[in-house]
Amino acid sequence: MVAAAAAAVLSAGAPSAIAAPTAQVDRPAVATASAATPAPRTGPYAALRPLAALSAERLATADLVAAAKWGTGSPIDDPARERQVLDAVDRRARELGADPERTVAVFRDQIEANKIVQRGLHRAWTADPDRAPTTRPDLDEVREEINRINEGLVRAIADSPAARTSPSCAPVLAVAAARVVPDEHLDPLHTVALARSLRSVCG
Numbered sequence: 001m002v003a004a005a006a007a008a009v010l011s012a013g014a015p016s017a018i019a020a021p022t023a024q025v026d027r028p029a030v031a032t033a034s035a036a037t038p039a040p041r042t043g044p045y046a047a048l049r050p051l052a053a054l055s056a057e058r059l060a061t062a063d064l065v066a067a068a069k070w071g072t073g074s075p076i077d078d079p080a081r082e083r084q085v086l087d088a089v090d091r092r093a094r095e096l097g098a099d100p101e102r103t104v105a106v107f108r109d110q111i112e113a114n115k116i117v118q119r120g121l122h123r124a125w126t127a128d129p130d131r132a133p134t135t136r137p138d139l140d141e142v143r144e145e146i147n148r149i150n151e152g153l154v155r156a157i158a159d160s161p162a163a164r165t166s167p168s169c170a171p172v173l174a175v176a177a178a179r180v181v182p183d184e185h186l187d188p189l190h191t192v193a194l195a196r197s198l199r200s201v202c203g
Contacts, residue, residue, distance in 0.1 A: 106200045
């Protein structure tokens, strides 16, 4: 599983607490989500939680993309690949009856969040080369996993129009994200990136 491999890259190739990027990032309101409080099984939370969880899963692939590009001179920005992703999710949203403009907006944020992680890891590895990865993942295989997660995200967007347009969307999504952070053991870099990835979900 890519998530497990990404965790291995993180543990071997980056500090346990990576400094967050200096770029300004819009963050959702901090929500306190007690681990002792069970998550609702229905309603807006149940509809929005998959978006937060899948976004975190997608961010795990950024570790592998960063490792695949490390030392190759390949740029983090890849406009051609980004265009392919956005065109694909636009088509899939239309097939599923989701709002294509909203879906594309969410995926633009997903892409930017992914690049936040890549840049943060490259900065950390440059500052401490001993922490840099010593293996290079197959980027084509990583992209196959990203495509799988993308399908789940498009479906989650298509399945949650009422929750995403509700006035309660932002606070409920913040609670969902707050629960995902410890569940997925996100470090500061990935926590900042998760906030960036969810910016256009509500609306």
